[in-house]
Amino acid sequence: MVVRHQRHIVTSSHCRPSSITGKYIGSVPTQNTSRDTINSSRRADRISAQFSTSTTTTIQAQGSSGETNMASDDARVQNNKDFQLNELFNVKDKVALITGGGSGIGLMYTQALAANGAKVYICGRTGEKLDTVAKTYSQDITGSIIPITADITSKQEIQKLYDELEKREGHLDILVNNAGIMSDKTITTEAQTPEEMKKNMFDDDKNSFQDWDDIYRTNVSQCYFMSTCFIPLLAKATQHTHGYSGTIINVSSISGQVKTSQHHPQYNASKAACIHLTRMLANEIAQNEIKIRVNTIAPGVFPSEMTAGSSGANQKSAIPKEKFEKKVPAARPGNDRDMASTLLFCATNTYLNGQTITVDGGYTLAAGM
Template identity: 50%
Template sequence: MASNDQASNNNSEFRLDNLFSTKGKLALVSGGGSGIGLMISQALAVNGAHVYIFSRSEKVRLVAETYNKGDISGKITALQGDVTSKESIKSLVEEYSKHEDRLDILVNNSGIAGSKVNFSTNSVEELSNNLFNSDTFENWEEVMRTNVSSAYFVSAAFLPLLNKSSETQKGWSATILNVTSISGSVKITQHHPAYNCSKAAANYLTKSLANELNLNGFKIRVNAVAPGVFGSEMTAGGSSANQKSKIENDKYKSLPSGRVGDDKDMAQAALFLILDQYVNAQSIIVDGGYQVNHGQ
């Protein structure tokens, strides 16, 4: 029978501040200047992580200035970087390495929606025309480059620093979190086929990269969070002065949740995937029940 001291110690493992603390962790988030990237960055920093956010835009510096205040036990630092350029990614690794000698958490969040195509027609000739003339090879290439290839190359570039994290911290495996989308698993195109195909590819990348790292003996987990409708510059068309985006719930009342996703919904999902050391190669859907009616 366990002693009272042992029972007390075991019970403490279930405290929320032990289950979801990122105290002392080092994170890097692409596209951390708005939307879901900002939500995840805040969740990590408030719970103790030093979060480096980067994008091509100067808005990451505004985020660092705005959200380093108040009830935050960690820190947010802004860097510049373009996920679609190998030279920029290499420069980012060099810049990050001036500050830190390991990376505990990598979040590949950057993404674009690309062009829309009208699939609603009663004429096969009109549908053919819409699909062929309303879209371009350049759009598909840009969407795939930003939503899939970037996650591959950023992850590859930071593998040595991620591996250093696992090697130097007992009981911890470094983690890569890819932000994909329910658009990668639903059967409808939602009028942006390039985007949906890119998100399906990002889900595959998650599983395949996790597998290859494991086969090579590296203790680095790779998971994905696949959001439904959340406020972001992509879904809302812009953001406010504090880099937050708002979507009205009225058009989403049909969801089982009756509303769109909020910051806390994303924070809970991301922290679970990042911190649960027993979860690997998974794509977790967080969509308010959208796929109850629109799934495969």
């Protein structure tokens, strides 16, 4: 709750003749002015003298969330320390869990948080990959990286993961649902006739319900079950820090925003579903008056095993810049810093809720979205 007390300056209007009567109006009474009007004018003059040099006052107030807010029109009153980067994007001592944190964009998120003092748990199916990340990127950081093997497409595994985090930490500040897959089956959508389109998009054996189910299970369903399972731990983080601290960040894609299928309609549809799921979860949580924020990041083209096809010994991937020079207004694919700064923004901005943050170098602009 912000309380603002402002002392208004009241001054007498300049004396000027009335264009109708020729009498003066303003603080100087006319001959027909009543005694009450004269007294009111005198009170106004006293108020003007008393407050003519006053400034806007500032009151600090604690809202129901426990956060202290400031409101002031006087820049001298503001605390400049609050505007420093380490205050605006502070994740020191935060506890985070990142699914798919062992490579690609998930690894970028892992480094962004751990390098700035957070305790980051990364989970995935391949323990060796997670161990490599923890060993390689735990050097010269103020936080820590802790690997946990888990299959987050299973409710039982998700519950075990929850129990482990509850036992170790007792709360969770940041949940990043980053794990995702893309089908290796591309769909030809171009056709000259209705019959050809049916043949390409329906008759072909590689188009199956199972393929769609597998993609939705990882890209959509796990986001729902991970988010809903961890609500109690995220709520405890909010209680611990007295604000909208507990946050869920789902990772979707610009593929869920563009109008084309890009030859993988099952993937694009799943990412669009993830975006809408984010908004629904944010609404349902808010309706129950639980103070947890839910947002989604929609990356454009970034180096990952999905876009590059593989990763090196350090679990990093690379994409040739020239491949996207003419496709993206930024004339390059995204890099680690682009994605890291986005995550820090989503994790720390406590006024951000139910939103999709698109980071694509202008790709969707060029695509005519």
